[in-house]
Amino acid sequence: MTDLTGAGDAPRTSSLMQSSAAAARRRRKDLILQGVGLTAILIAFSVLFILIASLVSTGYSAFVQTRVTLDVFIDPEEISEERLPRGGFQDVLTAALLSELPGADPRSDARAARSILSNGAQFALRDRVVADPSLIGQTVTMSVPVSDPFDQLNKGNIDRETPEDQRRVNDRQVEWFDALDSAGLISTPFNWGLFTNADSRFPELAGLKGALIGSFWALLTCFAIAFPIGIGAAIYLEEFAPRNRVSDFIEVNINNLAAVPSVVFGLLALAVFLNWFGLPRSAPFVGGLTLALMTMPTIIIATRAALKAVPPSIREAALGLGASRQQVVFGHVLPLAMPGILTGTIIGLAQALGETAPLLLIGMNAFITSAASTPFDASTALPTQIFIWADSPERGFVSRTSAAILVLLGFLIVMNAIAIYLRNRFERRW
Known part of the structure; x- marks a missing residue:
């Protein structure tokens, strides 16, 4: 009787051991599957984070725009009410900028100084004078965008240590820009033009x-x-x-x-x-x-x-x-x-x-x-x-x-x- 009972327990014990082993294998496979799934999710989130971080690190500077504040005298000899909207708006702005640059010669340095200002600065002044012709003969304070090379210089995208012949701005222009910055005339407000301007071949004026x-x-x-x-x-x-x-x-x-x-x-x-x-x-x-x-x-x-x-x-x-x-x-x-x-x-x-x-x-x-x-x-x-x-x-x-x-x-x-x-x-x- 005892032998028969013992003989019957052996297959039952073997079956339980096999069931436990199968359950352990299933749990192990479940854990492996969960690990693979979590790894895939982590990889996906990592790639997404790298993508967003790359876009933010590259594109955040476009949401601000470097501008220079100038006291502009609207010279009646350059701009007259009879010739509006035509006139020497760029020359007036250049004269205002030269007055802020130490050691600048109005004749020989006019072209180099003019390159600091964006091409759209003259149109901003023109629109303001056309809207109010009574400004002719007066001095107005305007904040106008600088050109793209100086915008990149202010944002640190142009290395000052780079040799002068390999930069878009020369050493003297860098000194002028630093002088404007030291005088508190350079600012970097939010670039609303990114949303209010249409496309342009000038990067500082291009918008969406x-x-x-x-x-x-x-x-x-x-x-x-x-x-x-x-x-x-x-x-x-x-x-x-x-x-x-x-x-x-x-x-x-x-x-x-x-x-x-x-x-x-x-x-x-x-x-x-x-x-x-x-x-x-x-x-x-x-x-x-x-x-x-x-x-x-x-x-x-x-x-x-x-x-x-x-x-x-x-x-x-x-x-x-x-x-x-x-x-x-x-x-x-x-x-x-x-x-x-x-x-x-x-x-x-x-x-x-x-x-x-x-x-x-x-x-x-x-x-x-x-x-x-x-x-x-x-x-x-x-x-x-x-x-x-x-x-x-x-x-x-x-x-x-x-x-x-x-x-x-x-x-x-x-x-x-x-x-x-x-x-x-x-x-x-x-």
Whole structure:
């Protein structure tokens, strides 16, 4: 009897040991999987941190602008009310600057001193005098931007120890600038011109106004076209279309269109909108049409997913109370699916905001010095403005490129935050 009991315990003990070993292996594999997942997350966050840190370290200086404050005598011999807006505004500013420079000769040093001031300084003075001609003959205090080399010098991007023949500013100009700084005439306020100025070939004057307005018109056109058409197509395919080969074929092609590279949509817009329809090149309206073609499949897919998420009991209850099919869809199903629809739409628009390739193909990378007043005026967009500045050789455009990327990332983060808010605010659980 004892032998039989002992013989029966041995297999049971072996089975328990095998089960414990298998459980230990599963736990070990779970720990390895968790470690791999955490490592992947840490790597992703590290790369993201490096990216953001690189952009901030390069682009933060573009958010401030070096300016010099001068007491400018508006000489009636150079500027007269009869000749406005013409006049010797640059000569007047140069004379005011020379009066602040120790040991500067008004004749031989005028050209070297003039290079300290930005080319836009004379236009700022001109606009002020044109707005108030009574200033002629008076002395006014003005804060005007300096040129890009001296802006870079003030921000530490030009090494003073570099040999003079390898710098864009010579030793005497550096001494003049230091004298202006010692006199308290140099300041670095926030660079509002980055948002209020359009593009310029002078880095210290270049801004994002034209690109921001161009992106606004393009996204507005994209939303006005893609949102109603995309939602209408999704409602029909999900709620009304018969299940047959035709609807299956359409569904497959919509899913394929969502994965088509953006450059293909740009080529399509170039062939159809520009060459066939003859629409204006570089216009935000054409860019909006192109982005609408890209965004529409995303909106359709997101809308169909939101409609499928509505419980069938909602439809059955409404039909049971005598509601028609249209009343069920538009009175009950669509309002409940709207948070998901809005979320998908905003994410689609955020994706469209960052697209560059299709906009380059329709010419929205042109050098435009004024903001578009209508969707049919030539303009750039934020991604193409970044592309233009990144291709510029001037040192000042390096920081402005990073600053523009930060602005674009800011818009994308805001749009995604709005999508998350709408989803959490209006989402209903059953």
